[in-house]
Amino acid sequence: MNIVEGVLNHNRLALAKAITAVENEYDNAVEIMTALYPHTGNAYVIGITGPPGAGKSTLTDKLAKEFRKRGKTVGIIAVDPTSPFSGGAILGDRIRMLDLSSDEGIFVRSMATRGSLGGLSQKAGDAVKLMDAFGFDIIIIETVGVGQSEVDIVKTADTTMVVVIPGMGDDIQAIKAGILEIGDLFTINKADREGTDKLNIEIEMMLELNPEHVSWRPPINRTIASKGEGIEAVVDSIEDHQKYLTESGEIVKIRKARIKNEVTAMLNDKVNRYIDKNVVSTDEFDALVEKLQARDIEPYSVVNDIVGKVLK
Amino acid sequence: MSNIRVLVAKPGLDGHDRGAKVVARALRDAGFEVIYTGIRLTPEQIAEAALQDDVKVVALSLLSGAHNTLFPKVVELLKEKGLNDVLVIGGGVIPDADIPGLKAAGIAEVFTPGTPTSAIVDFINANVK
Numbered sequence: 001m002n003i004v005e006g007v008l009n010h011n012r013l014a015l016a017k018a019i020t021a022v023e024n025e026y027d028n029a030v031e032i033m034t035a036l037y038p039h040t041g042n043a044y045v046i047g048i049t050g051p052p053g054a055g056k057s058t059l060t061d062k063l064a065k066e067f068r069k070r071g072k073t074v075g076i077i078a079v080d081p082t083s084p085f086s087g088g089a090i091l092g093d094r095i096r097m098l099d100l101s102s103d104e105g106i107f108v109r110s111m112a113t114r115g116s117l118g119g120l121s122q123k124a125g126d127a128v129k130l131m132d133a134f135g136f137d138i139i140i141i142e143t144v145g146v147g148q149s150e151v152d153i154v155k156t157a158d159t160t161m162v163v164v165i166p167g168m169g170d171d172i173q174a175i176k177a178g179i180l181e182i183g184d185l186f187t188i189n190k191a192d193r194e195g196t197d198k199l200n201i202e203i204e205m206m207l208e209l210n211p212e213h214v215s216w217r218p219p220i221n222r223t224i225a226s227k228g229e230g231i232e233a234v235v236d237s238i239e240d241h242q243k244y245l246t247e248s249g250e251i252v253k254i255r256k257a258r259i260k261n262e263v264t265a266m267l268n269d270k271v272n273r274y275i276d277k278n279v280v281s282t283d284e285f286d287a288l289v290e291k292l293q294a295r296d297i298e299p300y301s302v303v304n305d306i307v308g309k310v311l312k
Numbered sequence: 313m314s315n316i317r318v319l320v321a322k323p324g325l326d327g328h329d330r331g332a333k334v335v336a337r338a339l340r341d342a343g344f345e346v347i348y349t350g351i352r353l354t355p356e357q358i359a360e361a362a363l364q365d366d367v368k369v370v371a372l373s374l375l376s377g378a379h380n381t382l383f384p385k386v387v388e389l390l391k392e393k394g395l396n397d398v399l400v401i402g403g404g405v406i407p408d409a410d411i412p413g414l415k416a417a418g419i420a421e422v423f424t425p426g427t428p429t430s431a432i433v434d435f436i437n438a439n440v441k
């Protein structure tokens with residue numbers, strides 16, 4: 001099977017194989033991405049993040065169904081953490097999205113974080129592009145808002161939605177740590193629980209303090225995802241945000257920044273690998289380290305020398 | 313970098329999920345990436361999930377007695393979708409007498425109660441394509 005042609009012809013198996021190739025860094029991955037890149041840039045990307053168990057997958061399931069009602073096809077990438085002990089993972093997001101599998105307009109892919117620092121955002125970014133080339137109108141990425149690399153992924157979306165829930169103790173502290181700033185919209189899920197009003201007020205206060213929100217004020221929606229309540233309003237808010245980005249021209253800036261980030265990450269990655277292979281893993285380098293340890297030389301000129309040679 | 317991906321699923325109406333969870337955790341601890349889909353799946357849902365997640369192994373658990381119809385159905389649907397290289401294994405309360413039939417239908421191995429999970433891990437490592 002030709003994977004590239006398959007993806008362009010809406011072959012689901014080809015899409016699945018293409019994502020695996022990228023994820024596992026198979027030999028044909030670069031070839032696939034190179035051929036498909038010109039066919040990307042059409043999908044609208046939504047990032048969903050929030051604390052563990054907030055209902056992100058349940059929400060994603062319901063949002064996907066609502067988008068389908070509105071005539072859009074939906075690709076979903078659901079990221080779950082790899083166990084640092086075994087390198088294995090249990091990817092459980094699909095449990096909440098089972099009935100999506102009978103709809104040809106939806107494709108769900110589970111992805112593990114797999115330890116590689118930064119590598120995750122690159123691979124998830126490539127998976128987004130593959131779904132984009134396949135032709136999905138909307139692509140949703142779900143990640144747990146804990147690690148930096150997880151947050152990095154959703155940050156690059158067109159619209160980033162932060163999901164919070166009442167009753168997490170000191171509610172706002174939990175979301176303050178890095179994910180509040182990135183929300184284009186907020187969804188208070190499990191609004192059937194006590195503390196919803198209080199949490200709503202707290203988020204509003206936080207948003208007041210944030211000077212960045214001058215032209216777009218992040219809306220706060222309430223949902224009971226498990227019952228499908230409040231979903232339409234969330235999709236309305238996403239569409240409002242999309243409209244705002246398009247009309248203000250912000251979308252062009254966001255996407256330019258995304259490409260810049262991506263290419264920078266690719267460059268860094270390539271250089272890192274090159275240095276790892278050609279410098280760090282050499283006997284010569286070992287010898288340098290020994291000299292450094294004996295204080296025969298100092299590291300500053302060593303680094304300058306090596307960089308001079310590598311970048312020539 | 314290429315972790316083996318395994319779909320652990322329970323077809324049909326059987327609600328016994330302890331065994332499936334034990335197996336899922338054991339596989340994770342052995343370094344596999346496990347897509348756990350829980351109970352009450354149709355064979356079609358299982359096959360489509362296997363396709364989308366491009367798993368190398370489909371692991372089916374059943375304690376209800378419906379294995380003779382449901383396991384082969386999953387194998388059939390996987391083939392229909394072009395997933396010819398997927399290793400399908402099964403487990404749960406399955407009478408010895410049924411095992412040859414299941415194997416003939418494309419279930420590579422069947423693991424019954426009391427199986428140490430290490431045997432499952434070893435089997436996957438030895439047989440995955």
Ligand code: B12
Binds near residue numbers: 325329334375427
């Ligand atoms: C615990 C239990 C329950 C619990 C289930 C809790 C849960 N959430 O799982 C409860 C009380 C809810 C329950 C209910 C019922 N149960 Co019950 N239950 C059992 C019991 C006693 C133990 C099952 C268990 O959890 N074992 C522990 C786990 C770890 O072992 P395991 O599942 O066998 O898994 C191991 C292997 O089989 C294998 N394995 C399992 N799956 C897989 C998958 C793969 C891919 C691989 C590789 C390996 C593998 O690896 C595991 C580790 O070794 C069994 C009897 C028995 N001894 O098996 C009856 C049994 C399964 N139940 C039975 C019945 C009839 C019922 C009910 C219909 C009773 C009723 N009339 O209401 C209901 C139906 C529930 C439902 N919704 O489907 C019968 C099934 C009869 C049959 N097959 O013909 C059994 C066999 C009892 C009997 N002898 O009659 N049950």
Ligand SMILES: Nc1nc2c(ncn2[C@@H]2O[C@H](COP(=O)(O)OP(=O)(O)OP(=O)(O)O)[C@@H](O)[C@H]2O)c(=O)[nH]1
Binds near residue numbers: 055056057226
């Ligand atoms: N009470 C209540 N429970 C909900 C609601 N939405 C989801 N849940 C339940 O919350 C639990 C977790 O839901 P998930 O959708 O798996 O949450 P998640 O954020 O994707 O979880 P992780 O991916 O593990 O971080 C499930 O048992 C859901 O049924 C809700 O609005 N109210």
Ligand SMILES: [Mg+2]
Binds near residue numbers: 056
């Ligand atoms: Mg989830």
